[in-house]
Amino acid sequence: MELAKLTFDERGLIPVVVQQHDTLEVLMVAWMDAEALDRTIESGRAWYWSRSRQVYWMKGETSGHIQEVKEIRYDCDADTLLLFVDQVGVACHTGERTCFFRSLYPVADRDVPATTHDGDNIPLS
Amino acid sequence: MELAKLTFDERGLIPVVVQQHDTLEVLMVAWMDAEALDRTIESGRAWYWSRSRQVYWMKGETSGHIQEVKEIRYDCDADTLLLFVDQVGVACHTGERTCFFRSLYPVADRDVPATTHDGDNIPLS
Numbered sequence: 001m002e003l004a005k006l007t008f009d010e011r012g013l014i015p016v017v018v019q020q021h022d023t024l025e026v027l028m029v030a031w032m033d034a035e036a037l038d039r040t041i042e043s044g045r046a047w048y049w050s051r052s053r054q055v056y057w058m059k060g061e062t063s064g065h066i067q068e069v070k071e072i073r074y075d076c077d078a079d080t081l082l083l084f085v086d087q088v089g090v091a092c093h094t095g096e097r098t099c100f101f102r103s104l105y106p107v108a109d110r111d112v113p114a115t116t117h118d119g120d121n122i123p124l125s
Numbered sequence: 126m127e128l129a130k131l132t133f134d135e136r137g138l139i140p141v142v143v144q145q146h147d148t149l150e151v152l153m154v155a156w157m158d159a160e161a162l163d164r165t166i167e168s169g170r171a172w173y174w175s176r177s178r179q180v181y182w183m184k185g186e187t188s189g190h191i192q193e194v195k196e197i198r199y200d201c202d203a204d205t206l207l208l209f210v211d212q213v214g215v216a217c218h219t220g221e222r223t224c225f226f227r228s229l230y231p232v233a234d235r236d237v238p239a240t241t242h243d244g245d246n247i248p249l250s
Contacts, residue, residue, distance in 0.1 A: 017142050017151055024149035026142055029205045041230050075224040076217050080154045082225045092201050099200040100207045105166050 007079040014081055021070040021084040027091035028099040044069050065089035132204040139206055146195040146209040152216035153224040169194050190214035
């Protein structure tokens with residue numbers, strides 16, 4: 001596989017934004033190295049590199065909450081990936097649909113889908 | 126400002142996914158440190174830290190393509206931010222609306238909005 005145009009960081013990693021392909025909800029951000037990207041393309045399911053555990057992991061390998069990959073895009077600097085996926089079940093290990101379920105700012109007057117845990121907002125002062 | 130719950134990396138940075146608040150298109154990914162986040166919250170416009178130039182930059186400060194910040198969310202690990210913005214003009218320095226305008230995989234049979242530069246696809250073999 002010739003992916004030489006992609007820029008991996010000094011750890012050999014590239015950040016990956018994961019978006020539900022139909023609702024366009026951003027589900028999570030994780031990291032891949034070249035091998036995880038290879039596994040993803042070959043299997044059609046999202047594989048990542050765990051920085052904390054230093055292992056490859058297939059999303060949903062234990063929970064069943066797999067991500068079927070619809071498309072992979074890369075940005076103008078070729079140093080970030082955007083995955084369009086079909087998320088089975090939920091993306092977040094907390095049981096939330098998306099990992100981005102808490103709002104930092106503002107806590108009101110927003111015209112985007114409401115977060116589910118306003119009580120967890122980080123105090124701004 | 127008490128943002129102690131957020132986790133910045135060893136460089137003092139946190140990745141930021143930027144999403145158009147109404148269309149939910151992912152526009153770009155950039156980086157903030159605590160000071161950039163502070164400037165963003167205080168001004169209501171997106172400020173980032175440039176890793177290559179080692180300076181703060183307000184998105185659109187020269188192009189006029191500013192980002193009005195509608196909401197800031199953070200993920201379950203508190204180590205990634207998601208900005209909902211209203212992007213004036215285009216997000217990408219190439220003139221594209223989004224920085225993610227090129228598709229890596231697959232190059233056809235997708236049910237998401239078409240990319241504009243299929244000719245730039247990275248060869249997979």
